Amino acid sequence: MLGTSRAGQYIEQVEGYRAFIPKPLPPNPEIMMDQEMWNLLSQADRALGRLDGATDALPNPDLFVFMYVRKEAVLSSQIEGTQASLIDVLEFESQAIEPDNPQEVAEVVNYVFAINYGLERLKELPISLRLIREIHQKLMSGVRGSERNPGEFRRSQNWIGAGGCSLSEATYVPPPPHEMLQCLDNLEKFLHNPRPMPTLIKVGLAHAQFETIHPFLDRNGRTGRLLITFLLCEQNILQRPLLYISYYFKKYRAEYYDRLQAIRDRGDWEGWLKFFLRGVYEVAQEAAATARKIVNLKEEHRQLVLNAMGRRAGNAIALLESLYFKPIFTVEHAQDLTSLSYPNANTLIKDLSAIGILQEITGQKRNRAFSYAPYLAVFQDP
Known part of the structure; x- marks a missing residue:
């Protein structure tokens, strides 16, 4: 066994690589709610409240949602290297112009479909592993990588690293499949745990844990970012999917990945949560300003x-x-x-x-x- 932190431990596998096995949430010892964390939480909460109010005042809130969902889809896909722009997607949807990059546009259009599908499903199904698998299937339908088990949790080891790197050169190796299923089960229990916890803290913890488990062969990042939107809507923090957190994650992409890695390496949940809460505040402010514009x-x-x-x-x-x-x-x-x-x-x-x-x-x-x-x-x- 190598390198244990409060978030989990790196365990040497028989094949010779180290995989990270996360501990169940909530973290132990529990999250340190210092003054800075309380301030950031209260700022983020207020900004979300104002955003919800600002969109309520719109003559037609759906018009705002229409563009926001597409913007989030574009940004979330760009984090993963997709080049398609908002204009590309709108041109494709209008059937006015053939896109230069139809495959990439199709990935973004799938993301739009997955958001709308998930929000409909939430009316009858809580956020669960079943819903996450359904969302993943929508993301992968008919686009590159669609041969990589859409809607199915992986049955082989995956890893994160520079393009083309091998398992031994990876920067991060998630839990092996047999461990992964237990981790997912723990995550689902945490989502449904009635123990009181500030919603944004819970959402931040859940997103990071999902990315750490990395349960699919492809599209883990996009699925995990969708999870943020669905949790905020399910908890009635937002009535509509108006938070494009991907804008913030893309803007501070290196820090986003570093913060997630610091949880695994050092158990630094607090550093990640402060980064996440700053992001919620920043994008909620911006979205409310856009609504007014x-x-x-x-x-x-x-x-x-x-x-x-x-x-x-x-x-x-x-x-x-x-x-x-x-x-x-x-x-x-x-x-x-x-x-x-x-x-x-x-x-x-x-x-x-x-x-x-x-x-x-x-x-x-x-x-x-x-x-x-x-x-x-x-x-x-x-």
């Missing part, structure tokens, strides 16, 4: 259209409203929505482009597509 943008553009287009404003406003869910579109979409002829729909788009609301994005004369550029800009990475 959208309310202002919506009002400003509505006024702009009314002032610029007078009596012709009815169709323009109808088109504008649709763009919050379909910010990339074609003339045919405008035609279907307004029942205008093709030439009139084209003129309507030209008028909206002239006042800076729309932008042509293909540079072509035929088969053109347009974007609601100022709205998309609100969601671009700073």
Whole structure:
């Protein structure tokens, strides 16, 4: 036996490598709630409360959720090396433009589907190993790696390290399959344990433990980040999936991995939890600010259209409203929505482009597509 910490121990396997076997949660000795931890917890809790309130005030909260879910999907996939952008995904969904990287876009679209599927399932099934397997299957459906047992816990050893490294060169080796099942069982018991504990502390512990167990051959990171969203919604901390924590994990990617590793090596749960709570606070603040920006943008553009287009404003406003869910579109979409002829729909788009609301994005004369550029800009990475 090598290197024991309060989070678990590294155990030499007969094949000659060391695998980490995590201890069951909650940690023992228990989490040290010093003043800094209480301050961060209370800041994060308040920020989530404000975010929930800010979205309640939106005329149409679903419009906000629509873009947020896609943004989280893009960022979470980018942490794993996927290059697809938010624009790529919206172009693909609008069927206006063929993506250059269809495989990568499909992975992000699966993530969007997995979020929506999981939130529906939560109405009838608590967060459990069964739900986690179902979510994993949705993530892996029909994309690269789909031959690697979607929705099934692994039956062989996996490891984490630089691309192409062998098991002996790995930076981290999770528990072997026979130990892993017991660890998962312990994690599920912890999730359902009625013993009082601040929800954000529990969510932070659960995410780290899931990543440490690494129960799938692929997509553990994405599944573990989805777990954060589902736990916050299940516990009614958030009514809607509006926390893109992946933004923070991507921004501080090296620290994210270092903090998780410090739990295994030194039992430093507190360092990880403080990092996690800072992240919740930062992204909740940002999301609430984005919600306010959208309310202002919506009002400003509505006024702009009314002032610029007078009596012709009815169709323009109808088109504008649709763009919050379909910010990339074609003339045919405008035609279907307004029942205008093709030439009139084209003129309507030209008028909206002239006042800076729309932008042509293909540079072509035929088969053109347009974007609601100022709205998309609100969601671009700073």
